[in-house]
Amino acid sequence: MRCTKIMKQYRIAVVGATGMVGRKFLQVLEERQLPVSEYFLFASARSAGKQIEFNGSTYTVRELTDSAFQDLNIDIALFSAGGETSRHFAPIVASTGAVVIDNSSCWRMDPDVPLVVPEVNPDAIPDYRKKGIIANPNCSTIQAMVVLKPLADAYGLKRVIYSTYQAVSGAGMKGYTDLVNGLGNSSEPLQKFPHPIAGNCLPHIDVFLDNGYTKEEQKMIDETRKILSLPDLAVTATTVRVPVFYGHSESINVEFEQSFDLDELRAILSDAPGLIVQDDPAKNIYPMAVDAADTDPVYVGRIRRDFSVANGVNLWCVADNIRKGAATNAVQIAQELIRQWEE
Ligand code: A2P
Numbered sequence: 001m002r003c004t005k006i007m008k009q010y011r012i013a014v015v016g017a018t019g020m021v022g023r024k025f026l027q028v029l030e031e032r033q034l035p036v037s038e039y040f041l042f043a044s045a046r047s048a049g050k051q052i053e054f055n056g057s058t059y060t061v062r063e064l065t066d067s068a069f070q071d072l073n074i075d076i077a078l079f080s081a082g083g084e085t086s087r088h089f090a091p092i093v094a095s096t097g098a099v100v101i102d103n104s105s106c107w108r109m110d111p112d113v114p115l116v117v118p119e120v121n122p123d124a125i126p127d128y129r130k131k132g133i134i135a136n137p138n139c140s141t142i143q144a145m146v147v148l149k150p151l152a153d154a155y156g157l158k159r160v161i162y163s164t165y166q167a168v169s170g171a172g173m174k175g176y177t178d179l180v181n182g183l184g185n186s187s188e189p190l191q192k193f194p195h196p197i198a199g200n201c202l203p204h205i206d207v208f209l210d211n212g213y214t215k216e217e218q219k220m221i222d223e224t225r226k227i228l229s230l231p232d233l234a235v236t237a238t239t240v241r242v243p244v245f246y247g248h249s250e251s252i253n254v255e256f257e258q259s260f261d262l263d264e265l266r267a268i269l270s271d272a273p274g275l276i277v278q279d280d281p282a283k284n285i286y287p288m289a290v291d292a293a294d295t296d297p298v299y300v301g302r303i304r305r306d307f308s309v310a311n312g313v314n315l316w317c318v319a320d321n322i323r324k325g326a327a328t329n330a331v332q333i334a335q336e337l338i339r340q341w342e343e
Pocket of ligand 1: 171
């Protein structure tokens with residue numbers, strides 16, 4: 001007799017469902033068809049009662065309050081509603097038994113909260129039991145991890161230098177609107193950025209810290225070390241906002257502990273999960289934000305030896321910051337969590 005295991009159906013909440021990332025959560029959830037019995041959509045009081053069409057049904061947005069999760073028996077709550085909302089509500093929601101997968105930076109460096117890129121460190125997920133929270137890394141960090149992990153395993157990392165070219169959608173609706181208005185020569189005041197973004201590059205993402213770095217740069221440094229379990233890795237970053245709607249681009253300069261063969265390195269990247277090599281300069285083929293936009297993989301190209309050091313390589317890496325950099329990675333964490341629960 002054949003025995004078919006009946007898979008549990010899960011109850012999933014989306015907090016920040018009306019926002020830039022929250023709406024992408026819904027799209028990716030619909031595409032991936034997780035084993036879900038019921039969805040619950042939350043946002044602030046401003047959006048309570050709003051109707052959202054999703055997965056063939058109409059959902060009414062609920063207001064997130066301290067008691068909103070009581071008696072709902074939510075299994076997984078995907079949060080993208082800003083750091084302060086997560087700081088207050090994630091522990092409250094976790095105390096109801098739900099696992100919070102949080103897209104803000106609020107919990108990422110907490111030693112009791114795993115920081116996860118499913119292709120890279122799925123083994124960290126069970127640590128969610130400590131606080132009931134899993135953190136989704138910074139968008140620029142996620143795509144770099146997918147590239148660096150297989151190379152770290154093969155050759156050992158000695159030093160990493162990131163230079164990023166980041167899309168305005170990473171700054172939410174207001175950042176997106178600043179570029180739309182700027183391109184249209186609108187006289188509307190800027191909503192998000194301190195200077196015009198149309199026709200400009202801003203070497204300024206998130207706030208400046210006392211050490212001269214921006215918080216975005218410090219996030220890339222700290223999160224890289226945590227995800228790769230390399231607390232002493234030499235790593236530095238310059239993060240720049242550019243007038244692109246979707247898709248973060250990054251130059252990654254890596255120095256390895258060991259010598260490497262460039263063809264072998266290419267083969268390793270070609271085999272890496274979640275990664276597509278686009279590297280044929282003779283045909284003008286390399287990763288670009290316009291191609292990566294609205295797709296899930298990370299793309300890498302311009303793979304070339306850095307002749308200025310003994311064991312160095314230069315890479316160009318692009319991914320959709322709202323998909324792999326945020327919503328897709330969070331949904332992949334949920335999928336991996338469910339897979340681990342079902343094991
Ligand atoms: P709302 O639309 O009701 O303001 P973005 O990053 O694109 O600006 O989106 C932020 C998301 O976070 C929105 O869905 C927003 O809801 C939600 N949000 C902001 N503050 C809160 C809060 N205090 N409680 C619940 N959701 C919030």
